[in-house]
Amino acid sequence: MSGPVICVRDLRVSFGRGASLIHAVDGVSFDVAEGEVFGLVGESGCGKSTILRAISGLNTEWTGSATIAGRPVAHRRDPTMARIVQMVFQDPYGSLHPKHTVETALMEPIRIHGLDSGARRIDRVLTEVGLSPAFRYRYPHQLSGGQRQRVAIARALILEPRVLLLDEPTSALDVSVQAEILNLLSDIKRMEKLTYVLVSHDFGVIAHMCDRVAVMNHGMMLEELTVEDLMEGRMRHDYTRDLYEASAGYSRRLQTRADEADAAA
Amino acid sequence: MTAEVRTGAPAHGGLRAWLLAETVTSPAQARAQKLYLGWRRFASNPLALIGLGIVVMLILLAIFAPLVATYDPFAQSLERRLLPPSGAHWLGTDELGRDIWSRIAYGARITLMIVLLVALIAAPLGLLIGTVAGYLGGWVDVALMRLVDVFLSFPGLILALAFVAALGSGLENAIIAIALTAWPPIARLARAETLTVRRADYIAAVRLAGASDLRIIVRHIMPICIPSVIIRITLNMAGIILTAAGLGFLGLGAQPPSPEWGAMLSTGRAYMLGSWWLAAMPGIAILVVSLGFNLLGDALRDVLDPRAS
Numbered sequence: 001m002s003g004p005v006i007c008v009r010d011l012r013v014s015f016g017r018g019a020s021l022i023h024a025v026d027g028v029s030f031d032v033a034e035g036e037v038f039g040l041v042g043e044s045g046c047g048k049s050t051i052l053r054a055i056s057g058l059n060t061e062w063t064g065s066a067t068i069a070g071r072p073v074a075h076r077r078d079p080t081m082a083r084i085v086q087m088v089f090q091d092p093y094g095s096l097h098p099k100h101t102v103e104t105a106l107m108e109p110i111r112i113h114g115l116d117s118g119a120r121r122i123d124r125v126l127t128e129v130g131l132s133p134a135f136r137y138r139y140p141h142q143l144s145g146g147q148r149q150r151v152a153i154a155r156a157l158i159l160e161p162r163v164l165l166l167d168e169p170t171s172a173l174d175v176s177v178q179a180e181i182l183n184l185l186s187d188i189k190r191m192e193k194l195t196y197v198l199v200s201h202d203f204g205v206i207a208h209m210c211d212r213v214a215v216m217n218h219g220m221m222l223e224e225l226t227v228e229d230l231m232e233g234r235m236r237h238d239y240t241r242d243l244y245e246a247s248a249g250y251s252r253r254l255q256t257r258a259d260e261a262d263a264a265a
Numbered sequence: 266m267t268a269e270v271r272t273g274a275p276a277h278g279g280l281r282a283w284l285l286a287e288t289v290t291s292p293a294q295a296r297a298q299k300l301y302l303g304w305r306r307f308a309s310n311p312l313a314l315i316g317l318g319i320v321v322m323l324i325l326l327a328i329f330a331p332l333v334a335t336y337d338p339f340a341q342s343l344e345r346r347l348l349p350p351s352g353a354h355w356l357g358t359d360e361l362g363r364d365i366w367s368r369i370a371y372g373a374r375i376t377l378m379i380v381l382l383v384a385l386i387a388a389p390l391g392l393l394i395g396t397v398a399g400y401l402g403g404w405v406d407v408a409l410m411r412l413v414d415v416f417l418s419f420p421g422l423i424l425a426l427a428f429v430a431a432l433g434s435g436l437e438n439a440i441i442a443i444a445l446t447a448w449p450p451i452a453r454l455a456r457a458e459t460l461t462v463r464r465a466d467y468i469a470a471v472r473l474a475g476a477s478d479l480r481i482i483v484r485h486i487m488p489i490c491i492p493s494v495i496i497r498i499t500l501n502m503a504g505i506i507l508t509a510a511g512l513g514f515l516g517l518g519a520q521p522p523s524p525e526w527g528a529m530l531s532t533g534r535a536y537m538l539g540s541w542w543l544a545a546m547p548g549i550a551i552l553v554v555s556l557g558f559n560l561l562g563d564a565l566r567d568v569l570d571p572r573a574s
Contacts, residue, residue: 058469079475087473095466099488101295108484109474137289139299155470 004031005163005195006038006055011064013050013219024050025062026219032163037189037196039206039227042216043243048199049090050219052165055197056087069162083113086156090168092148096140102126102151103136109159125154128191130184146177150184157188164189166198170205182208203247207231215240303568313564319557326373334367338524347540357542360532365546368524372547375436375525376554379509380502382440387447388498394448395455396482396490400463410456416449421504422511429517436525439518443508447501454497458490492569499562503555510551526551 013025025047032038040048053059055066055073066073069084089095096105103122110118126133129150140148149169156164169185170178182205189196200206206213207227215222215237222237235241283294284301307313326333335355342362350357356365398409416424421443428442462468463486471485512518513527521528526547533543 056473058472077472077475079477082473082475085473087470089466089470091466095470097467097471097485097488101292103292108471108476112475112480134288134290137292137295139295152470155474159474 003034005034005036006030006032006066006068006197008051008055008066009064011051011054011062011066013047013054013059013062023219025054027064028216028219028221029064030214030221030224032195032197034195035189035193036212037198037210039210039213040197040199040216041201041203041206041213041243043201046216047219048216049167052087052167052197052199056085056165057081058087079112082109082161083159084161085163085165086159086161087165087167088149088152088156088169091172092145092152093140093172095152096148098140101137101139102131102143105151105155106158109155113159115159121158125157128157128188129154144177145173146180149173149177149181153181153184153188157192160192161194163195163197166196168200169198171200171202178205185209201247203230203244215243307564307568310564310567312560313567316557316560316562316564319553320561323373323377323554323557326370327377330370330374334364334370336364336367338363338368338371339522340364347536347543349540350542356546357540359529359543360536360540365529365542368529369526369546369550372524372526372529372550375519375523376506376509379436379440379443380505380558383444383447383505384498384502386441386444387501388451388494390444391448391451392455392487392490392494395452395457396459396486398452399456399459400478400482400486402463406456409452413449413452416446417453419446421446422508425508425512426515426517429512434517434520436519436523439509439512442512443505446508447498447505450501451494451497454493455490458493459486462486462489492565496562496566496569499558499565502558502562506551506555506558 008031009029011025011028012023014021014023016022028047028051030038040051042048050059054062055068057073057078060075060077062075068081071081071084073081100108106122106125107118110121115121122136123133126135131147131150131154135143135147135151140151143151153169166185170181173181185196186209188194196209198206198209207230210227212224212226213230214224215235217239222239223235225235225240229235230240230244233241233244235244284298286294286298289295289298307317340363342358344362345354345358346360346362348354348358348362354364354366356369358364359368394409394413398406419427424446425439425442428445429438432438432441468481468485471481476485509518509525510527510530513525513529514531516528516531519525519528521532529547530544530551533540533545533547536543
């Protein structure tokens with residue numbers, strides 16, 4: 001199939017009303033091609049997670065248009081979208097039900113959609129995310145952060161979606177585990193021919209995973225660029241360069257500018 | 266050991282190992298392990314065991330009342346009226362010569378029935394209303410919570426009195442009346458608990474999986490609220506017993522000659538100066554059972570409360 005899998009036009013999300021009205025997402029448009037990994041990067045509160053919550057259907061209060069796999073995203077809950085788009089959340093300590101075993105968590109989507117051979121599907125996704133069947137009857141508190149995130153990925157995969165929305169999938173994990181999870185996501189993408197939208201504030205993660213990246217600030221998309229352009233510093237906006245360099249760690253240029261700002265203050 | 270783990274069934278003598286096994290092989294084992302660990306925490310608290318012991322004694326007393334009672338609780342004998350506690354009548358006799366110990370034993374059935382029925386009506390009702398209000402929010406929440414406010418604005422006993430007055434006196438109506446006063450605090454609690462989890466990522470995940478609101482409330486939100494509801498209703502049991510006794514005392518609950526503890530206390534009041542045991546014995550029974558439920562509720566809070574990990 002050609003053409004974009006995800007097509008978002010003039011997406012706007014605002015919270016509050018009157019004087020406290022906040023435009024969390026202020027007119028964002030982008031396309032994501034089949035099999036692509038599209039990154040959304042920006043500092044905290046720039047609206048990148050809000051975009052995911054809108055196009056996944058979790059938040060129905062938005063304007064503009066969005067289609068995924070040719071189907072318009074509805075402004076009300078639409079259970080049939082569950083088999084097309086799924087999401088992996090940032091905090092694996094909050095994304096698994098504390099009273100449900102791994103099996104219960106994985107069985108729930110199967111039951112909701114009335115699918116057959118649940119046990120076989122669970123075995124398959126657990127193998128796919130690199131967990132042995134021994135984990136089936138564990139509760140989340142018996143798992144490490146990395147194992148929890150693998151379970152969360154398995155849950156997202158069990159309905160065999162075409163698009164996976166990844167909301168900072170590694171930022172709550174230990175550095176040593178982050179690479180494992182990122183490699184796992186890359187492997188799964190290749191095997192399942194998935195399309196990813198990856199939200200992150202970490203350019204290391206973006207550079208490792210993404211084909212293209214959009215830089216966001218104050219609810220607006222500043223620019224879209226390929227990862228090659230990003231790595232070689234071919235960005236048009238200073239903001240992107242600052243963000244990139246801040247993410248890369250200590251930078252003399254940034255330090256000088258901060259000193260100047262301090263001196264001016 | 267390995268063979269036993271593979272089958273998932275406890276081999277002979279391996280129950281403890283099965284309960285503590287690192288590798289869990291069946292959903293039943295996972296649940297059993299959770300229960301076992303909870304029980305170990307519960308059993309390490311002596312007050313918890315005392316509370317549990319009192320409640321178990323109440324249940325045994327109710328079940329085996331015909332066996333432990335030394336007399337017919339309704340048999341009157343006017344020549345043996347108002348006898349003090351002795352070998353023949355362990356707790357003495359009342360103004361009609363009935364054996365108080367036998368009446369207390371049979372009265373345990375009434376007390377237990379009140380407590381169980383009220384819990385079975387009030388806990389699910391409060392849980393449902395609280396979780397629905399908390400999860401759906403908006404005008405549903407406003408309407409249900411104002412209803413709760415109306416119920417909560419009356420003291421429990423007064424409200425129960427009003428219901429009994431409207432429904433007519435009797436044990437069944439007393440149970441209904443007490444249940445109607447017992448659900449609002451549970452609904453409040455369940456709503457508060459629901460508000461803390463409704464925005465959790467695991468609820469968002471199951472919404473993304475396409476679950477209906479009903480399914481989310483019943484299968485995902487209620488399990489979170491159930492421990493605190495169980496704790497609350499156990500702690501409320503003492504109050505429920507006292508309310509039932511209060512209604513009996515006022516003549517609006519169980520009717521004579523039924524050996525309800527509150528009604529016994531009420532009739533004993535008239536003879537209090539000369540024959541203290543008429544009022545004291547059922548009073549002590551009410552005290553002990555209320556204490557037992559309170560201790561049990563406190564202990565359950567220590568075991569079940571998700572915040573105290």
